[in-house]
Amino acid sequence: MSITIENLNKSFGAYKALDNINLEVNSGELLALLGPSGCGKTSLLRIIGGMELADTGKLLFHGEDVRQRDARERNVGFVFQHYALFRHMTVFENVAFGLRVKPKKERHSEAEIKRRVHELLSLVQLDFLHDRYPAQLSGGQRQRIALARALAVEPKILLLDEPFGALDAQVRKELRRWLRRLHDELHITSIFVTHDQEEALEVADRVVVMNKGRIEQVGTPDEVYAAPATPFVYQFIGNVNLFHSRDHAPWTEHHGDAVAYVRPHDIDISVLPQDDTALPVEVKLVRAIGSVVRVEVAADDSSELIEIELSRERFDAAPLANGDRVFIRPRQFRVFETGEQHEFSAT
């Protein structure tokens, strides 16, 4: 089911949590809401789920206005950040809850409920835990039970609030892949909230980058990484070096007070100046990290470090040592005028 959000606003007192949000979620896609804490991503998720009401704006499911429908009537599965499993019920009863509270005439027989719950528990590979209580499960298991519980009512939309936020790194990675696979199997329109860019880029079909209650950019993981629309996206997703026009004019020339944004892997290093815009620098630190070599350099008149990433082959072809004097030049960069979104790109 597709979701359409138009001119949505939400304030908590004087604090503007969501500022004129417009978003189209396609049917069957897996969308990530990505942003730092306090950017409004969870508020947006809760408004879609019906746990919170928007002040103004439209919210449509498959073209149908749902603002008047409360959470109960929206047919939306919600997975909470801290799982919110019913602590006084077994895993089985947790998953069965949504089936048991259905109105009498829609309710399935006890045998059918049993069959469905076991089917769901098998789907999340935890059927053997059906008679345990939530407190007896690990974080990753709780997360999967919470998901099975949400799926029990056959929702048309699945919302997940920081689904992997409370888990340790290893479990996180596994669950991420598992969620992606599950989504490919079920094809429920899904939105998940995260502050972890790696998670968003790895799992989602499209990523919505949010900041201070606004949407900064919507795009595929590749788009938001390779072609950030705003300085914020540049800095939030991946590492970036900033060259201010005050410090090094050649790259930002003709644009007044501006900043050039350059990814660490988009910088060339050379012993001789590549052209007259090249910046003379001194190598401060060389560190090999796995498959890449990270080089930190500083311009002669500045103490600010510039980060450069080289592949191992590239580094081995022209090794560097601390104290070497070299020239750098960006292969690709983007200029944003200070305070403006105006952009200029050069290659």
Add this chain to the structure above:
Amino acid sequence: MSIAKLNNQATLCRRISTCESSGVTLLLITVALSYLVLFLGLPLLAVFVEAFSKGWALYWAALQEPDAWSAIQLTLIAAAISVPANLVFGVAAAWAIAKFEFKGKSLLITLIDLPFAVSPVVSGLVFVLLFGAQGWFGPWLQAHDIKLIFAVPGIVLATIFVTFPFIARELIPLMQAQGKEEEEAAVSLGASGWQTFHRVTLPIIAPGVVAAALFAFAVSFDQFVISYFLAPPGVSTLPVEIYAAIRKGFTPEVNAVSAALVTLAIKSLVEWQARRSGEPLHGAH
């Protein structure tokens, strides 16, 4: 535990700044214990020793004294009515306060605390002003031949009034600590308000509710001032009965009834504490 292990613990302990030397620990425990014994243990002991000084038989006989027995009955009736009444109100109020935002919330919290702050004498006076012969509802009550004040219903009403903060006060922090995610989960799974309450909220707070009820039960035994104020002639609750008896002299009945009162209170407090510190009924451990 072996000595080596103990020593190990001692060295470990010394490195932690919150650990005190054994001298300080001993001193603190001694002070706390002597305080407890002096102000709580000794008086309680005195009551029980006196109550049973003439043996069990006399103790039972004293309790079966008509005056004492009717006082016990009245006290239990007042408790039996006021506790359930306050339970309904307390759960509703705590639910509203802990889980929802609404205008006048702080006013409601203040109002709930009112019986804590208002002197029982004033509370008694309020009931007389409202329901007494010259009170606001006095003439209407008389016309319909209903006797509230200086009768058993008056005592029940007063007990409800005085004990009603206890349950709400006990449950509010409990419900606030639980947050509302589980309820939100229930609603998003299609549960109605009532289903959410009786399938999710109530089972989770059940141990707290029982604990709060026991506490209110213990408190309701002890409403001396207001019972004294409102009790009809010849009828009284346990504390009033004790007071009246003391004025005639320290008879074994007084001691017996006092001991009964103290026993009831201690019993409910122990149960309350056990449930309060206890885990939820299932699962969590």
